[in-house]
Ligand code: SF4
């Protein structure tokens with residue numbers, strides 16, 4: 189079995205493990221260990237949380253620093269889809285041309301944007317406090333593509349169309365934000381593709397490389413593959429008829445080239461006008477896909493955008509539209525400027541606003557039952573954003589939970605004056621009156637909320653509860669019937685209320 193088949197087998201096995209993990213998590217509730225994703229860098233440095241994703245991130249980074257980007261060649265589930273697509277194309281005699289372009293700037297923009305999420309976590313939750321929670325995947329899984337449609341779109345566009353238009357491993361070479369990050373660590377790797385025999389210059393190695401690396405040139409120049417896009421797939425060692433190449437311990441890139449290698453293509457297939465158009469298409473579609481489909485779909489959107497850009501280029505080329513000559517000057521300046529501007533624009537348009545940050549920070553203290561701290565943060569937010577009703581509602585709730593009913597009533601009244609037809613607000617105000625022992629006023633508010641929304645069963649239940657508390661079962665029953673359509677359930681509720689576990693029932697009703 190040749191090395192490519194072995195690798196495909198390993199990648200299939202990885203995907204099988206992922207399916208088993210997802211099934212255990214969602215179907216059988218086995219949630220001890222969460223997602224394995226390089227996104228763990230955000231939870232690790234943003235919150236100090238060592239979850240499964242963060243542990244995975246540390247593992248992959250260390251592995252890359254020692255052995256190079258082995259993970260990309262042998263362990264990434266995205267790699268599997270891309271390799272399969274290439275194999276299927278091969279079966280039909282299609283050999284997609286590998287496009288070399290600076291449009292991979294998009295990867296750096298995505299990486300910087302992802303890393304700014306760490307800063308956002310600091311702003312929201314304060315300095316990270318180290319803690320371990322392997323099953324804590326809350327931050328990571330919110331946007332995962334659980335929808336089959338998204339998965340189908342991913343396979344169709346990111347695997348097939350993208351590879352057809354931009355060549356093998358297009359997702360890895362143009363969109364994946366982890367590629368530039370892993371490439372940095374790859375610079376330190378001693379395990380590389382190395383020349384161990386005489387080279388005849390036949391270029392079989394270069395032709396077999398799915399990452400588009402000019403292997404024969406690097407071997408001729410350095411006797412080692414220095415390109416940090418090398419994913420250690422070993423296809424070149426397999427393809428070399430002369431036994432020239434071997435994956436061996438050798439000097440690392442920096443000691444050979446004396447500088448860090450970034451993911452900048454050595455050659456380019458298009459002029460700058462085309463490249464800027466490609467970058468623009470990738471980023472703009474990524475931005476809108478993120479807004480409409482959620483943050484994970486950013487990468488999907490970038491692939492769509494790049495496909496769209498490539499179709500335009502193909503159209504322009506086939507129509508022979510004359511374009512100006514390539515801009516050669518100040519190329520580095522342009523690249524750096526484009527990355528910075530795109531990242532800034534992206535952060536500016538998608539970052540969490542200050543009032544929402546304060547709200548989230550307060551909510552976190554609410555989750556921890558630290559009501560005083562939550563109240564202080566909500567108050568800070570209200571002072572700066574007095575018209576933000578979402579924050580005021582959170583403040584009212586915090587006062588209620590803290591037992592400061594008078595302040596809670598004041599806040600709910602302010603909310604109601606801004607939004608008098610909101611049934612839920614009247615119900616909430618009623619509940620504060622109830623907790624404060626003012627049953628008469630509570631009933632007034634509950635009735636108002638029923639007038640505004642006849643389907644608000646909580647309000648019926650709350651009135652029923654008050655009547656039961658007052659020993660007035662007959663008055664309570666018509667209201668309780670709205671909550672418990674089945675007579676037995678209602679009777680059970682009433683009986684439970686009058687037993688010694690009354691406090692528990694109070695909480696349920698209130
Ligand atoms: S570059 Fe990204 S998508 Fe490609 S194999 Fe590596 S981690 Fe996976």
Ligand code: SF4
Nearest residue numbers: 387388390391393428
């Ligand atoms: S395949 Fe082997 S012999 Fe041919 S160019 Fe590459 S390293 Fe040299």
Ligand code: SF4
Nearest residue numbers: 397418419421422424
């Ligand atoms: S240089 Fe060789 S090992 Fe590296 S990606 Fe290309 S074919 Fe794979």
